[in-house]
Amino acid sequence: MNAPNKSGWKPGTPTDATSAMNGPDTVTGNRALMLEEPLIFEIGDSETTGVDFAFASRLDLAGVEQPKQPTAASEHRSRLGGLDRAEKIELPGLSEPETVRHYTRLSRQNYAIDLGLFPLGSCTMKHNPRLNEKVARLPGFADVHPLQPVSTVRGALEVINELAFWLIELTGMHGVAMSPKAGAHGELCGILCIRAALEARGDAREVVLVPESAHGTNPATAAFAGYRVEDIPANADGRVDLEALKARLGPDVAAVMITNPNTCGLFEPDMKAISDAVHEAGGFVYCDGANFNAIVGKVRPGDLGVDAMHINLHKTFSTPHGGGGPGSGPVVLSEALSPFAPLPYTARTDDGTVHLVEEEDAESFAQEHYGTTMQSFGRMTAFHGQMGMFTRALTYILSHGADGLKQVAEDAVLNANYVLRSCEDVLHAPFAKSGPCMHEALFGDKGFGGELTTLDLAKGMIDEGFHPMTMYFPLVVHGAMLIEPTETESKASLDQFIAALRHVSSRAMDGDEGLKSAPYYAPRRRLDETQAARKPVLAWEEPEAPSGTPTQSERGGR
Amino acid sequence: MARYFTEEHEWIDVEGDSATVGITDYAQEQLGDIVFVELPDIGAQVAKGKDAAVVESVKAASDVYSPITGEVTEANDALEDDPELVNSSPEEDGWFFKLTIADKSELEGLMDEAAYKSFCDSL
Numbered sequence: 001m002n003a004p005n006k007s008g009w010k011p012g013t014p015t016d017a018t019s020a021m022n023g024p025d026t027v028t029g030n031r032a033l034m035l036e037e038p039l040i041f042e043i044g045d046s047e048t049t050g051v052d053f054a055f056a057s058r059l060d061l062a063g064v065e066q067p068k069q070p071t072a073a074s075e076h077r078s079r080l081g082g083l084d085r086a087e088k089i090e091l092p093g094l095s096e097p098e099t100v101r102h103y104t105r106l107s108r109q110n111y112a113i114d115l116g117l118f119p120l121g122s123c124t125m126k127h128n129p130r131l132n133e134k135v136a137r138l139p140g141f142a143d144v145h146p147l148q149p150v151s152t153v154r155g156a157l158e159v160i161n162e163l164a165f166w167l168i169e170l171t172g173m174h175g176v177a178m179s180p181k182a183g184a185h186g187e188l189c190g191i192l193c194i195r196a197a198l199e200a201r202g203d204a205r206e207v208v209l210v211p212e213s214a215h216g217t218n219p220a221t222a223a224f225a226g227y228r229v230e231d232i233p234a235n236a237d238g239r240v241d242l243e244a245l246k247a248r249l250g251p252d253v254a255a256v257m258i259t260n261p262n263t264c265g266l267f268e269p270d271m272k273a274i275s276d277a278v279h280e281a282g283g284f285v286y287c288d289g290a291n292f293n294a295i296v297g298k299v300r301p302g303d304l305g306v307d308a309m310h311i312n313l314h315k316t317f318s319t320p321h322g323g324g325g326p327g328s329g330p331v332v333l334s335e336a337l338s339p340f341a342p343l344p345y346t347a348r349t350d351d352g353t354v355h356l357v358e359e360e361d362a363e364s365f366a367q368e369h370y371g372t373t374m375q376s377f378g379r380m381t382a383f384h385g386q387m388g389m390f391t392r393a394l395t396y397i398l399s400h401g402a403d404g405l406k407q408v409a410e411d412a413v414l415n416a417n418y419v420l421r422s423c424e425d426v427l428h429a430p431f432a433k434s435g436p437c438m439h440e441a442l443f444g445d446k447g448f449g450g451e452l453t454t455l456d457l458a459k460g461m462i463d464e465g466f467h468p469m470t471m472y473f474p475l476v477v478h479g480a481m482l483i484e485p486t487e488t489e490s491k492a493s494l495d496q497f498i499a500a501l502r503h504v505s506s507r508a509m510d511g512d513e514g515l516k517s518a519p520y521y522a523p524r525r526r527l528d529e530t531q532a533a534r535k536p537v538l539a540w541e542e543p544e545a546p547s548g549t550p551t552q553s554e555r556g557g558r
Numbered sequence: 559m560a561r562y563f564t565e566e567h568e569w570i571d572v573e574g575d576s577a578t579v580g581i582t583d584y585a586q587e588q589l590g591d592i593v594f595v596e597l598p599d600i601g602a603q604v605a606k607g608k609d610a611a612v613v614e615s616v617k618a619a620s621d622v623y624s625p626i627t628g629e630v631t632e633a634n635d636a637l638e639d640d641p642e643l644v645n646s647s648p649e650e651d652g653w654f655f656k657l658t659i660a661d662k663s664e665l666e667g668l669m670d671e672a673a674y675k676s677f678c679d680s681l
Contacts, residue, residue, distance in 0.1 A: 529591075530591035530593060533593035533594070533614075533616060534641065534642070
């Protein structure tokens with residue numbers, strides 16, 4: 001037997017720079033399993049099609065009456081009012097295997113939660129349990145259509161209602177709007193509920209206060225809903241300045257939007273005092289629930305006086321996100337806001353049936369079951385919400401149980417503190433002294449050598465095989481790096497990440513100029529982000545054919 | 559002509575009743591490569607300390623506050639095609655907008671160059 005692998009190389013064996021990636025050039029641009037891939041427009045061809053659209057009447061279908069061959073489009077009278085397309089669409093045509101290979105090759109150049117730790121702060125990139133997927137693929141869930149008669153989808157309505165029940169239970173709130181499609185959509189839903197409640201009592205207000213430590217979407221949501229946004233400063237500990245907030249409250253303040261735990265990865269200990277002060281001034285409290293993973297099963301936002309909070313099912317409740325699936329952002333509501341929640345909603349009546357309440361019967365349902373007129377502010381989505389995420393989130397909740405969810409929060413916080421304490425000696429950790437962090441660890445760029453920046457460190461992390469952390473956010477820390485490991489990482493996996501972060505951090509502190517050119521080993525080297533933002537190329541354009549008459553060999557063909 | 563600075567890192571050149579506003583060299587340095595600038599419309603009323611323009615870099619989007627109350631008379635259209643001017647010449651060619659000053663007493667409390675420099679050093 002000859003001896004295979006004489007060199008003894010195995011993954012993880014250190015390689016010197018010359019042998020690792022810098023062998024001889026290949027004619028294809030591929031490097032073994034590192035495959036190059038052109039744009040789909042560059043490989044596609046408008047003369048190719050992957051599907052045979054031979055019309056049914058040309059097939060022999062055993063004497064079944066065939067529909068007529070369609071007439072040419074020109075014989076139809078256009079109803080597009082002159083807006084119909086005159087030029088060719090020029091979509092690339094590919095065969096099925098070409099299409100599959102194109103996207104599979106591209107996917108191999110990407111990073112994913114199924115490949116490794118994904119430390120994006122505030123994103124809660126946790127493992128997506130396969131049990132969720134199994135349940136979501138049951139035909140009774142996977143194949144339902146939102147326009148099916150209600151009598152045929154009772155099981156799906158039960159799922160929506162059951163999930164709604166548990167979300168209310170976990171947050172200590174009164175009601176929940178299930179239809180919002182993701183976090184920011186949920187924020188808008190919550191703020192519109194607040195607007196409707198204020199207008200219903202004849203007290204429309206103009207201002208929404210947003211602390212510096214809140215998520216960036218909060219001020220955008222308030223502005224989108226027509227409010228004027230005002231900042232509230234953070235104190236030296238990275239928390240909301242309670243006195244500054246109290247001083248600003250008044251009859252013009254509709255709501256305060258708070259992120260708790262906040263974007264510095266810190267719990268707002270004054271939350272209840274903040275809520276009480278806001279309520280006393282006649283306003284409402286919106287809590288951004290993006291960071292709920294840190295407190296699920298431990299703290300109920302309803303007990304802290306929160307009036308509305310969205311829950312990112314794709315974060316805390318493990319449904320896929322970041323290219324893997326749609327978001328879902330149900331909004332839990334206090335008793336004061338619940339009547340204004342959007343349609344449609346589900347409700348179980350005394351006979352045990354779960355109803356889907358839509359516009360046609362909202363008024364009569366409200367009269368019959370709540371004894372009031374319908375006060376919903378309207379509708380936010382065409383249908384009932386992200387059904388595929390509801391099945392997954394409910395599976396996650398039921399498979400973890402109350403004790404499991406509590407442990408989720410505890411382990412998420414433990415893991416973040418492990419990262420914080422393992423790196424605070426090599427990276428500036430601005431709030432490390434104020435005590436433990438919650439689910440994410442925050443570092444700054446203080447002390448970096450040379451002209452090195454947070455961006456350079458992040459690119460270095462790509463070479464180490466990790467997706468970079470959230471950068472330059474929150475704004476209150478210079479060159480911020482926000483790391484959220486989540487509870488699904490083992491100690492071994494955290495140790496590997498920490499080793500990489502410590503190594504790249506010391507390179508940054510030492511002013512290692514090599515970091516300026518990172519990444520070295522990604523499918524593409526450092527991209528020109530400035531140029532991409534200033535002069536974005538958003539559409540494919542066919543390169544112009546060179547002028548002149550093609551020679552026979554250039555023309556090819558017969 | 560006198561130049562004043564704000565704690566939010568805007569500069570303002572005052573000449574009679576009119577003034578020119580931009581962001582400081584320190585501000586552009588902190589923001590990094592500027593990729594987009596949104597300027598106020600001509601005729602817009604801006605108020606002291608309230609947002610008047612938006613500047614976006616590869617790192618972040620930030621509001622630019624008017625150092626003083628007034629009516630916008632001119633915006634620097636060159637920034638639309640060439641936002642990089644804010645990086646290369648923040649305190650000259652990269653100006654944002656001009657306005658007519660409503661109340662000169664509002665200039666009190668703004669910093670002069672030396673005061674702004676020591677303010678930045680303290681950050």
